[in-house]
Amino acid sequence: MKRPSPPIYIAVLLGLCAVLVAWHYAARRNGGASLPESAAFLVLRGVQRPLLVVGDWFSDLGRTMLRRGGVIAENERLRGEVADLRGQNQRLLRYRRDNDELRKLLAMKPPKGGKAIAADITTLDAFDQARQIHLNVGSAQGVKPKDVVFVAEGLVGQVISVTPLDCTVLLLTDRAARVGAVTQRGARGVVQGTGEAVGKMAYLNFNADVREGDLVYTSGESEIFPKGLIIGQVLKARRDKGYSRLTAFIEPAVSFDRLSVVYVRVGA
Amino acid sequence: MQERATWRIWLALLLAVALQTTWLARWRLFGAHVDLPLMTVISVALLAGWEIGALYGLIAGLLTGYIVGAHVGAFALSRLVVGGTLGALEHRFSHDNPFAPPLCAAGAVAASSLILLVMSPTDFSLAWWARHTLVSVGSHALLILPVHWLMARFVLPPARTMFT
Numbered sequence: 001m002k003r004p005s006p007p008i009y010i011a012v013l014l015g016l017c018a019v020l021v022a023w024h025y026a027a028r029r030n031g032g033a034s035l036p037e038s039a040a041f042l043v044l045r046g047v048q049r050p051l052l053v054v055g056d057w058f059s060d061l062g063r064t065m066l067r068r069g070g071v072i073a074e075n076e077r078l079r080g081e082v083a084d085l086r087g088q089n090q091r092l093l094r095y096r097r098d099n100d101e102l103r104k105l106l107a108m109k110p111p112k113g114g115k116a117i118a119a120d121i122t123t124l125d126a127f128d129q130a131r132q133i134h135l136n137v138g139s140a141q142g143v144k145p146k147d148v149v150f151v152a153e154g155l156v157g158q159v160i161s162v163t164p165l166d167c168t169v170l171l172l173t174d175r176a177a178r179v180g181a182v183t184q185r186g187a188r189g190v191v192q193g194t195g196e197a198v199g200k201m202a203y204l205n206f207n208a209d210v211r212e213g214d215l216v217y218t219s220g221e222s223e224i225f226p227k228g229l230i231i232g233q234v235l236k237a238r239r240d241k242g243y244s245r246l247t248a249f250i251e252p253a254v255s256f257d258r259l260s261v262v263y264v265r266v267g268a
Numbered sequence: 269m270q271e272r273a274t275w276r277i278w279l280a281l282l283l284a285v286a287l288q289t290t291w292l293a294r295w296r297l298f299g300a301h302v303d304l305p306l307m308t309v310i311s312v313a314l315l316a317g318w319e320i321g322a323l324y325g326l327i328a329g330l331l332t333g334y335i336v337g338a339h340v341g342a343f344a345l346s347r348l349v350v351g352g353t354l355g356a357l358e359h360r361f362s363h364d365n366p367f368a369p370p371l372c373a374a375g376a377v378a379a380s381s382l383i384l385l386v387m388s389p390t391d392f393s394l395a396w397w398a399r400h401t402l403v404s405v406g407s408h409a410l411l412i413l414p415v416h417w418l419m420a421r422f423v424l425p426p427a428r429t430m431f432t
Binding site: 006009010013014016017018020021024025033036037040041043044047048051052055056058059122123124125126127128129130132134160161168170175176195196257 | 282283285286287288289290291292293294300301303318319322323326329330331332333334335336337338339340341344345348352384391392396400
């Protein structure tokens with residue numbers, strides 16, 4: 001095969017890159033997704049679910065095998081049976097966690113306005129540069145950009161783009177996430193994601209009464225997030241006298257690593 | 269382009285991205301996610317040359333950007349540069365050299381991280397970026413060995429060298 005001329009080949013690739021990136025951002029500005037992006041997620045969707053199930057099965061098995069080190073018995077059959085039962089046990093524990101989560105959701109009072117629809121997470125929070133997930137619900141189910149995503153434990157994030165079949169959710173932990181918040185003692189501020197497990201609450205009054213362990217809720221002032229959803233609790237409050245600034249560090253109420261099913265408030 | 273690179277590299281990319289967004293997303297090594305699509309870019313570039321490496325890098329970068337939902341251009345460009353550059357260096361490394369993939373992985377992770385920082389300077393604090401890059405360089409330099417070993421078997425026909 002004839003080898004391409006390097007400058008022309010690189011120029012073509014860079015041009016293609018520029019076109020696809022521009023297309024992506026143009027679609028994002030309208031709260032949607034470009035055709036290549038939608039197609040990529042459509043193709044991925046067919047592979048992700050089986051991989052997740054098989055991966056979890058191997059994880060359960062792997063954990064079982066790792067913990068089994070000291071229990072090398074002489075009977076091969078019994079050993080296999082024990083490993084198998086432990087594997088089943090791990091799976092049952094995982095099912096129990098899912099079950100508990102669903103029970104809490106059933107018992108939970110939904111936020112005011114709109115209707116809550118359940119959604120599976122198809123793409124997990126997989127990279128460190130941004131904290132986002134994808135759900136298997138889209139405009140066909142009435143999801144729109146800015147819809148609020150939550151679970152029984154509290155606020156998860158906000159929908160930022162929607163296609164007919166899925167949507168992208170900006171998690172509370174992302175650096176770009178901002179939520180108007182109020183503590184249980186009435187201190188008002190804005191909770192910001194940091195990209196790490198702990199968020200921070202800024203724009204607090206310097207003399208506000210903020211204590212370790214205080215619960216933090218959505219204030220309802222932003223018109224996007226309904227009032228009263230739990231965000232997390234205060235881990236530490238730091239006063240910077242030089243700038244008369246009070247910052248609280250917030251541990252989110254939601255375990256983002258363990259999410260499997262979430263609710264989206266639509267039609268609000 | 270080299271004839272040995274086949275449709276299988278694209279299947280490998282699909283699997284890598286699917287694995288990254290599902291099972292691997294649950295795991296962190298020293299607090300950082302492992303970037304499997306980037307490792308396959310490094311491996312494909314070393315195995316298949318700069319033309320395929322650059323194209324593969326571009327597609328892998330775009331897919332990563334779509335999933336991350338931000339820095340799409342930075343991801344696409346950084347992977348394109350990594351794929352093209354390592355592909356161009358392919359002939360400089362002996363395929364039997366066990367240090368080549370880790371060295372290339374360390375360089376590739378540092379370079380792509382630097383491109384991300386340069387293209388989106390306000391999105392990352394320097395301390396976070398430095399810590400994350402250092403951890404990623406180490407973990408990817410270690411993990412590239414099994415990935416490259418698998419890719420050499422999956423992507424290329426049976427073989428004559430240590431990695432193929």
